[in-house]
Amino acid sequence: MSEFKFDRASSASSEGDSGSGEDHGDGEPLEIKSPKPSSKFPQSPSKLTAAKKKGRAAVAAGGAQKTQTRVHQSGIRVLYTAGRPPWYNTHGELKEAFVIGLCGGSASGKTTVAKRIIEALDVPWVSLLSMDSFYKVLGEKEHEAANRNEYNFDHPDAFDFELLAKTLRRLKFGKKVDVPVYNFVSHSRESQCKTIYGANVVIFEGIMTFVNKDLLQLMDMKIFVDTDSDIRLARRMKRDITERGRELEGVLKQYNTFVKPAMEHYIAPTMSCADIIVPRGGENTVAIDLIRGFCLRQSLANSGNNGHSHPSSLHRLMRLLFEYAMNLLPHKKVTIDTVQGIPYKGSRLDIKKIVGVSILRAGETMEQALCEVYQNITIGKILIQTNLDTGEPELHYLRLPRDIKESHVMLMDATVATGAAAMMAIRVLLDHDVPEENIILLSMLMGDSGVHSIAYAFPKVKLVTTAVDSEVNDKFHIMPGIGNFGDRYFGTDFSADRVEPPQAS
Ligand SMILES: Nc1ncnc2c1ncn2[C@@H]1O[C@H](COP(=O)(O)OP(=O)(O)O)[C@@H](O)[C@H]1O
Numbered sequence: 001m002s003e004f005k006f007d008r009a010s011s012a013s014s015e016g017d018s019g020s021g022e023d024h025g026d027g028e029p030l031e032i033k034s035p036k037p038s039s040k041f042p043q044s045p046s047k048l049t050a051a052k053k054k055g056r057a058a059v060a061a062g063g064a065q066k067t068q069t070r071v072h073q074s075g076i077r078v079l080y081t082a083g084r085p086p087w088y089n090t091h092g093e094l095k096e097a098f099v100i101g102l103c104g105g106s107a108s109g110k111t112t113v114a115k116r117i118i119e120a121l122d123v124p125w126v127s128l129l130s131m132d133s134f135y136k137v138l139g140e141k142e143h144e145a146a147n148r149n150e151y152n153f154d155h156p157d158a159f160d161f162e163l164l165a166k167t168l169r170r171l172k173f174g175k176k177v178d179v180p181v182y183n184f185v186s187h188s189r190e191s192q193c194k195t196i197y198g199a200n201v202v203i204f205e206g207i208m209t210f211v212n213k214d215l216l217q218l219m220d221m222k223i224f225v226d227t228d229s230d231i232r233l234a235r236r237m238k239r240d241i242t243e244r245g246r247e248l249e250g251v252l253k254q255y256n257t258f259v260k261p262a263m264e265h266y267i268a269p270t271m272s273c274a275d276i277i278v279p280r281g282g283e284n285t286v287a288i289d290l291i292r293g294f295c296l297r298q299s300l301a302n303s304g305n306n307g308h309s310h311p312s313s314l315h316r317l318m319r320l321l322f323e324y325a326m327n328l329l330p331h332k333k334v335t336i337d338t339v340q341g342i343p344y345k346g347s348r349l350d351i352k353k354i355v356g357v358s359i360l361r362a363g364e365t366m367e368q369a370l371c372e373v374y375q376n377i378t379i380g381k382i383l384i385q386t387n388l389d390t391g392e393p394e395l396h397y398l399r400l401p402r403d404i405k406e407s408h409v410m411l412m413d414a415t416v417a418t419g420a421a422a423m424m425a426i427r428v429l430l431d432h433d434v435p436e437e438n439i440i441l442l443s444m445l446m447g448d449s450g451v452h453s454i455a456y457a458f459p460k461v462k463l464v465t466t467a468v469d470s471e472v473n474d475k476f477h478i479m480p481g482i483g484n485f486g487d488r489y490f491g492t493d494f495s496a497d498r499v500e501p502p503q504a505s
């Protein structure tokens with residue numbers, strides 16, 4: 001099993017700090033108050049000692065972070081903050097992030113669930129935004145009340161919802177934001193903010209994420225973490241004493257006065273907004289798997305061809321491939337009467353249905369040409385990725401048309417090098433009862449070894465390509481070939497300045 005490391009504080013710190021009140025380039029500056037709390041509102045010695053002991057862990061949440069995951073040769077999964085993949089399409093237009101709202105009572109396991117989702121999703125760039133970062137800045141009297149556990153942090157008025165909505169909106173639309181860092185020991189914002197950027201997925205967690213309708217509108221998926229109150233109380237006591245510099249008596253006082261009633265009045269009623277309710281929090285792997293599947297489906301459904309337009313020569317080439325493939329399908333002879341009254345002898349397709357299936361991601365580049373040659377065609381998707389450690393293809397996602405077994409399938413991949421991914425895709429089609437002779441594999445360029453492997457394993461599959469190159473290099477690229485076609489087409493070729501993940505310790 002892979003180990004999952006998640007260090008909010010260190011991860012956030014590498015993003016670069018920034019001051020407040022910066023103009024973000026869209027005429028809508030965010031004003032973030034960054035007071036100097038510690039000198040103005042001194043803490044009791046016990047709290048400061050506890051905070052020091054815990055170091056940055058006591059600076060709760062850090063508010064936000066960008067993460068990236070990779071599986072190392074050691075099998076350890078590491079989150080790191082480097083190498084942002086494109087957050088815009090080839091026209092330079094911003095892609096919207098998929099926003100997951102995560103709500104639940106205090107210590108229900110929201111942060112733990114967020115970590116599990118990040119791990120399960122394995123998308124390159126995830127930002128975690130915590131509501132805690134948006135606690136309002138306290139005045140002197142309020143601050144003294146907080147030190148006596150008499151300030152209500154569990155009321156909607158305790159949060160700066162306006163700033164929160166502005167921040168989440170900017171993140172959803174790929175803009176940079178400066179997020180306050182909240183310190184639970186001093187009940188105040190740190191003097192510096194954390195800068196974070198948009199992401200493929202933004203996870204937004206907190207006790208009252210579902211109470212504000214502006215925020216709800218920004219969420220693509222809403223998850224409620226439902227954990228028993230006695231478990232939450234036990235976890236909270238432990239956490240507040242060890243991490244937030246609190247004493248047992250104060251924790252219980254605050255819980256009974258504010259936390260428990262807030263759960264009943266504000267938090268539990270918002271459970272009805274949720275798309276998914278996760279009982280027991282982060283240990284509920286079934287729920288996490290469900291969420292993963294849903295998110296993947298959404299992002300694939302949204303991806304389309306991202307507005308990519310083909311260069312005309314490439315377009316012609318792809319159309320030619322499909323036109324040629326059409327000729328390989330069964331036809332029957334027909335005679336039709338023309339308007340001039342003279343019969344014309346021709347042929348018509350003699351099959352039930354054609355479907356397209358693209359092997360993601362490069363296969364998607366061929367979809368437009370297929371749709372033009374054969375209109376209203378249904379297109380399925382298969383996501384196969386090569387595991388860089390083992391060199392083996394891995395099946396990650398599958399969505400095929402319901403009636404695929406009665407169809408002729410145009411299986412698309414831009415290039416076929418060793419044939420490993422194509423063979424896995426063909427195997428998938430066969431497992432779905434598609435007759436082997438009904439499959440046509442189309443590719444702009446194939447490698448010699450791929451052609452032979454596929455032809456040997458699946459002799460009835462028809463292969464249609466424009467050329468066959470002789471060699472495949474150690475990166476599985478065809479030589480001389482056309483490089484990594486997916487990267488070139490989608491503009492994601494970072495080979496020149498790729499940032500490698502740090503080694504896991
Ligand atoms: N399944 C679990 N079993 C044991 N402890 C847990 C579990 N989930 C969370 N915790 C602990 O409970 C505390 C609160 O969890 P956290 O995920 O931070 O909740 P929230 O973000 O809802 O406050 C943390 O100290 C965490 O380590």
Ligand SMILES: Nc1ccn([C@@H]2O[C@H](COP(=O)(O)O)[C@@H](O)[C@H]2O)c(=O)n1
Pocket residue numbers: 105106107108110132135146153154183184185186187188206207259
């Ligand atoms: N200065 C503060 C601010 C907030 N709290 C408590 O934190 C809880 C929310 O954080 P979770 O990680 O538990 O979701 C909330 O219930 C507040 O009571 C605090 O104690 N001190």
